[in-house]
Amino acid sequence: MDIISGLNKNQREAVLHTEGPLLILAGAGSGKTKVITHRIAHIINENKAEPWAIFAVTFTNKAANEMRERVIKLAGPAGNSVFVKTFHSAAVYILRRFGAAIGIPRNFSIYDTNDQAALVKTILEEMKIDTKKNKPSQIASVISGIKDKSDFIDGGDPFINISDFHYIFNLQEIFDTYHERMAKQNALDFNDLLIKCVELLRRSPDTLAALQRQWKYFMVDEYQDTNRVQYIMAKTLASATKNICVVGDDDQSIYSWRGADIRNILDFEKDYSNTSVITLEENYRSTSQILEAASCLIQNNVGRKEKKVIAVNGEGEPIIYNETGNNSLEAEFVANKILSLKTSEKFSYNSFAILYRTNLQSAAFETQLRYKGIPHKTVGGIRFYDRKEIKDITAYLRFVVNLKDDISLMRIINMPPRGIGKAAIEKIKKTADLKFAYNTWEAIDSGAVDGTGIASFKELINNLLLLLKNGEKLSEFVNQTIILSGYMEYVKNKKDAEVEEIIDRFIDESYDYERANPEASLLDFLQDTSLLTSADSPEANSSEKVTLMTVHNAKGLEFPVVFITGMEETIFPHRFSADSEESLEEERRLFYVAITRAMKRLFITNARMRRYFNERVEYNPPSRFIDEIPESLLESDNEARTRRYFSERPAYKRHMRFKYETPEDDDEDYPQAIEDNERVTPKGSAFKIKDRVHHNAYGYGTVINIEGSGDNIKLTILFSTERKVFIEKYTSLEKV
Numbered sequence: 062m063d064i065i066s067g068l069n070k071n072q073r074e075a076v077l078h079t080e081g082p083l084l085i086l087a088g089a090g091s092g093k094t095k096v097i098t099h100r101i102a103h104i105i106n107e108n109k110a111e112p113w114a115i116f117a118v119t120f121t122n123k124a125a126n127e128m129r130e131r132v133i134k135l136a137g138p139a140g141n142s143v144f145v146k147t148f149h150s151a152a153v154y155i156l157r158r159f160g161a162a163i164g165i166p167r168n169f170s171i172y173d174t175n176d177q178a179a180l181v182k183t184i185l186e187e188m189k190i191d192t193k194k195n196k197p198s199q200i201a202s203v204i205s206g207i208k209d210k211s212d213f214i215d216g217g218d219p220f221i222n223i224s225d226f227h228y229i230f231n232l233q234e235i236f237d238t239y240h241e242r243m244a245k246q247n248a249l250d251f252n253d254l255l256i257k258c259v260e261l262l263r264r265s266p267d268t269l270a271a272l273q274r275q276w277k278y279f280m281v282d283e284y285q286d287t288n289r290v291q292y293i294m295a296k297t298l299a300s301a302t303k304n305i306c307v308v309g310d311d312d313q314s315i316y317s318w319r320g321a322d323i324r325n326i327l328d329f330e331k332d333y334s335n336t337s338v339i340t341l342e343e344n345y346r347s348t349s350q351i352l353e354a355a356s357c358l359i360q361n362n363v364g365r366k367e368k369k370v371i372a373v374n375g376e377g378e379p380i381i382y383n384e385t386g387n388n389s390l391e392a393e394f395v396a397n398k399i400l401s402l403k404t405s406e407k408f409s410y411n412s413f414a415i416l417y418r419t420n421l422q423s424a425a426f427e428t429q430l431r432y433k434g435i436p437h438k439t440v441g442g443i444r445f446y447d448r449k450e451i452k453d454i455t456a457y458l459r460f461v462v463n464l465k466d467d468i469s470l471m472r473i474i475n476m477p478p479r480g481i482g483k484a485a486i487e488k489i490k491k492t493a494d495l496k497f498a499y500n501t502w503e504a505i506d507s508g509a510v511d512g513t514g515i516a517s518f519k520e521l522i523n524n525l526l527l528l529l530k531n532g533e534k535l536s537e538f539v540n541q542t543i544i545l546s547g548y549m550e551y552v553k554n555k556k557d558a559e560v561e562e563i564i565d566r567f568i569d570e571s572y573d574y575e576r577a578n579p580e581a582s583l584l585d586f587l588q589d590t591s592l593l594t595s596a597d598s599p600e601a602n603s604s605e606k607v608t609l610m611t612v613h614n615a616k617g618l619e620f621p622v623v624f625i626t627g628m629e630e631t632i633f634p635h636r637f638s639a640d641s642e643e644s645l646e647e648e649r650r651l652f653y654v655a656i657t658r659a660m661k662r663l664f665i666t667n668a669r670m671r672r673y674f675n676e677r678v679e680y681n682p683p684s685r686f687i688d689e690i691p692e693s694l695l696e697s698d699n700e701a702r703t704r705r706y707f708s709e710r711p712a713y714k715r716h717m718r719f720k721y722e723t724p725e726d727d728d729e730d731y732p733q734a735i736e737d738n739e740r741v742t743p744k745g746s747a748f749k750i751k752d753r754v755h756h757n758a759y760g761y762g763t764v765i766n767i768e769g770s771g772d773n774i775k776l777t778i779l780f781s782t783e784r785k786v787f788i789e790k791y792t793s794l795e796k797v
Contacts, residue, residue: 064076064099064102064103064106064135065077065099065103068095068096068099069343071339071340071341071342071343072092072095072096072099072341074339075096075100075339075341076096076099076100076103077103078306078337078339079100079103079104079107079109079278079304080304081303081304081333081335081336081337082303082304082305082306082329082332082333082335082336082337083305083306083307083336083337083338083339084306084307084326084329084330084336084337084338084339085306085307085308085309085339085340085341086309086310086311086338086339086340086341086366086368087308087309087310087341088310088312088340088341088342088344088368088370089310089312089313089344089346089347089352089355089370089653089654089657090344090345090346090347090370090619090657091341091342091343091344091345091370092341092343092345093282093308093341094124094127094128094131094282095131096308096341097117097128097280097282097308098128098131098132098135099135100280100306101115101117101132101135101136101140101143101280102132102135102136102140104278105136105139105140105143106136109278110277110278111142112136112139112140112141112142112143113142113143113144113275114275114276114277114278115143115144115276115277115278115280116144116151116276116278116279116280116298117143117144117145117146117279117280117281117282118145118146118147118148118151118280118281118282118295119145119147119281119282119283120147120148120282120283120286121147121617122147122150122589122592122593124147124282124283124617125145125146125147125150128145128282129141129143129145132145144276147592148255148287148291148294149251149254149255149592150588150589150592151258151294152254152255152257152258152294153171153254153588153592155258155261155262155268155272156169156249156254156257156258156261157588159261159265159268159271159272160257160261162261162264162265162267162268163257163260163261163264163265165249165257165261166247168247168462168463168584169247169248169249169463170246170247170248170249170459170462170463170466170468170469171248171249171250171251171254171587171588171591171592172243172248172249172250172251172468173250173251173447173591174198174201174202174205175447175452176248176250176468176469177201177204177205177250178197178198178201179197179468179471179472180201180239180242180243180468181197181198181200181201181204181235181239182197183242183471184235184238184239184242185197185200185235188230188234188235190230193757194755194757194760194761195230195760195761196759196760199759199760199780200232200235203232204235204236204239205250205251205252207219207220207236208252208253208256209252209288209289209290209319209320213256214256214259214289214290214293215289220232220233220236242467245465245467245499246463246465246466246467246468247463247465247466248463248466248468255290255291255294256290258294259290259293259294259297262294262297262298263297269297269298272298273298273300273301273302276298277302277304278302278304278306279295279298279299279302279304279305279306280305280306280307280308281295281305281306281307281308282308282309283308283309283617284307284308284309284325284326284329285309285310285311285313285314285321285323285325285326286309286314286315286316286321287321287322287325287326288319288320288321288322289320289322292322292325295307296332303333305333307326307329309326311323311326311327311364311365311366312359312362312365312368312650312653313616313650313653313654313657314326314647314650315612315613315616315647315650315651315654316613317643317647323364327364327365327366340368342368342369342370342371343370343371343373344370344371344372344373344374345373345374346374346619346657346660347372347374347377347657347659347660348372348374348375348376348377348378348660348661349372349374349375349376349377350376350377350378350379350380350694351372351377351380351656351657351659351663352370352371352372352657353691353694354380354656354663354690354691354694354695355370355653355656355657356369356370357689357690357691357694358649358652358653358656358686358689358690359649359650359653361649361689362646362649362650363642363646364643364646374660377661377662378661378662379694379695379696380663380664380665380690380694380695380696381662381663381664381665381695381696381697381698382664382665382666382687382695382696382697382698383664383665383666383697383698384666384667384668384669384683385666385667385668385669386668386669386670387668387669387670387671387672388422388425388627388668388670388671388672389425389429389672390668391425391626391627391666391667391668392425392426392428392429393429394666394698395415395426395429395624395626395664395666396426396429396430396432396433396435397433398624398664399413399435399607399622400433400435402622402662408621408622409605410435410436410437410605410606410607411605411606411607411608412620412621412622413607413608413620413621413622413623413624414607414608414609414610414615414618414620414622414623414624414658415607415608415609415610415624415626416610416611416612416615416623416624416625416626416655416658417609417610417611417612417626417627418611418612418627418632418633418635418651419611419632419635420441420611422626422627422632423439423609426609426626427439427609430607430609435607436605436606436607437606437607437608437609438606438607438608438609439609439610440608440609440610440614441610441611441614445563445566446590446591446593448563450552450560450563450564450567451563451567452472453472453473453476453548454539454542454543454548454564454567455587455590455591456468456469456472456473457469457473457525457542457546457548458539458542458583458586458587459587460473460502460522461522461525461526461529461542461583462529462583462584462587464502465500465502467501470501470502471486471501473546474486474489474518475514476548477546477547477548477550477551478551479514479517479518479547480512480513480514481512481514481515481518485510485512485514485515488510489501489504489505489510489515492504492509492510496509497509502522505518505519506519506522506523521545521546524545525538525541525542525545528541529583534575535571535574535575535581535582535583535586536568536571536572536574536575538583539567539568539571540568540571543564543568548564549564552564570590571586574586574589574590608620612625612651612652612654612655613651615654615655615658616654618658619658619659619660620658620659620660621659621660621661621662622659622660622661622662622663622664623655623656623658623659623662623663623664624664624665624666625652625655625656625663625664625665625666626666626667627666627667627668627671628665628666628667628683628684628686628687629667629668629671629681629682629683629684630681630682630683630684630685631679631681632671632681632684633648633651633652633684633686634648634649634652634684634685634686635648636786637784648686649686649689652684652686664698665687665695667683667684667687745770745771745774746767746774746776746789747789747796748764748767748776748789748794748796749764749767750764750765750766750767751763751764751765752764752796753796753797754778754794754795754796754797755794755795755796755797756778756780756785756792756793756794756795757793759778759780759785760780761780761797762778762779762780762785763778763779764776764777764778765777765778765779765784769788772788772790773788773790774788774789774790775787775788775789776788776789776792776794778794
């Protein structure tokens with residue numbers, strides 16, 4: 062197959078450049094996946110390497126599967142042998158094969174965020190720490206954040222810059238205990254998969270040599286989203302041949318909050334002195350008006366590589382900017398516009414996407430769409446694999462694979478209920494601690510703890526282990542587990558058709574996996590499902606529905622019609638982004654990503670007043686980012702009076718913060734800006750700056766700012782992992 066024809070000049074140059082380090086700067090909609098897959102096929106077709114000698118990684122299973130399918134179409138059956146995975150899947154592959162070199166057993170369990178929180182909760186309870194005032198999920202998040210730090214990855218002290226001021230307990234003790242328990246339970250969390258992989262590559266020269274003999278060409282997609290440990294992993298593997306090609310767009314780096322480091326792509330040429338750089342400039346997605354708006358916006362960022370993106374699809378329609386009186390009217394405008402465009406321009410419902418900065422904004426849109434009978438789906442809710450029923454079943458499957466997995470054991474021991482209460486569980490744990498070196502299953506299996514429920518559970522697990530040993534087919538084993546455990550009967554007795562459908566869908570998922578991977582084991586199935594993202598969920602494949610999602614979730618997607626909503630100061634850019642220019646630049650990149658999701662039509666909306674479920678009311682001026690789009694590209698919609706309030710303010714005041722007020726006239730009153738150095742503590746507040754407080758949902762925190770007066774006093778509180786803003790009158794806080 063001639064894989065070069067059909068490529069533009071720069072795409073062709075990138076495909077044909079196979080030797081040495083290569084940086085491909087791929088602007089939005091420029092066909093980067095096409096270039097990656099054609100480049101892989103070219104290496105195979107030109108016999109530069111065997112298919113299995115090509116290592117390609119990206120960030121979601123969906124993207125990896127699409128990449129693999131395209132390679133097979135281009136290179137034929139040989140494409141099946143190309144190593145195309147996510148970073149985490151690649152790490153699991155390496156650890157399963159070579160992990161024993163650093164003491165990692167092949168059958169290790171993979172703990173997700175819920176499993177982490179469950180383990181942290183157990184540790185806190187043992188340490189007599191109140192789990193209601195100190196949320197296990199937040200502490201688990203702090204642990205993950207610590208492990209993202211370069212200090213931890215590079216062997217330094219990750220606690221050196223963490224103050225005990227925020228905690229009433231010893232965080233490092235919890236951190237250390239957490240990892241001791243993980244080791245005893247043969248478990249790794251998502252951070253560990255990458256960290257342990259890098260540790261293996263560093264500590265085992267034989268492992269690194271074996272992998273470098275296997276892989277000769279390396280490709281990394283979405284390189285701007287790589288964190289420190291992913292950067293080290295790719296660089297170490299490619300250190301022998303230096304045939305590493307990275308593809309990305311620094312203007313779309315939006316994940317610093319999960320450790321992504323934009324410097325990885327900006328400094329690639331420093332890491333590899335003989336790097337070739339190719340820019341993909343032709344955009345095949347959006348119209349020129351949409352692209353020009355995005356280009357004018359992003360040029361306000363300093364930390365970026367200069368590039369131009371040229372639209373192939375013509376000028377298109379103007380961008381519509383609409384400001385409404387409140388967030389309900391904003392949602393009504395969007396719903397009406399969807400109905401209008403569906404009729405006048407024949408768009409289907411799945412052509413529309415409503416994007417917002419935070420999930421909190423979705424409620425008003427969901428209400429309006431339901432009211433007007435518009436089918437829709439909200440991305441970012443409970444994932445299929447995060448549903449309680451699915452996690453219950455997978456806990457059974459995980460436990461029979463790894464009998465040291467106490468988190469799974471504790472989840473299933475009395476689910477469905479079999480008469481094993483808290484007292485019995487405490488007795489089991491105590492016996493395991495005293496007589497069986499913390500091995501809970503050995504305590505049960507030995508008969509050291511009696512009871513009818515415990516005996517039936519022991520019999521169940523041993524029967525499942527026998528089925529597994531006898532080589533029961535994957536889908537049938539899943540089905541038998543659900544039946545023998547009593548879970549199917551338990552679900553049917555609840556008479557909940559939706560839950561029954563969820564269980565049936567999971568069985569279908571196991572059958573589909575078995576059919577696609579005939580040689581796969583139960584361990585493989587558990588591994589692959591545990592690494593799925595929200596984009597890979599079965600629920601993400603429904604069509605003919607309007608899509609609602611945050612801009613972060615929209616990354617990598619495209620829609621004919623896009624609504625970017627809530628474009629107001631403190632929302633987009635987010636109020637916490639004002640802390641630094643780096644944060645503000647990332648918010649601008651996030652808006653750039655939102656704009657470039659649109660193919661044909663783009664609408665930008667905001668509201669002068671925004672009311673939240675807890676009766677909090679905000680009055681914020683339009684986002685400064687709207688001002689960075691030339692007015693010639695924006696057309697005001699006549700359905701609501703539009704006012705470019707923010708553009709009328711002097712430039713030096715554009716970085717001020719804005720206070721909450723409750724004016725009687727929602728349409729006319731705007732908050733007054735207050736310079737940081739003019740702030741004083743308002744009279745009437747029960748708190749002072751630096752007061753330590755406790756909140757039922759967020760735990761312990763410190764008051765770092767107080768604004769407003771009377772019923773509208775606003776408190777900004779720094780908790781261990783985030784800052785929150787509350788109206789004092791409506792918030793229950795306890796001084797500590």
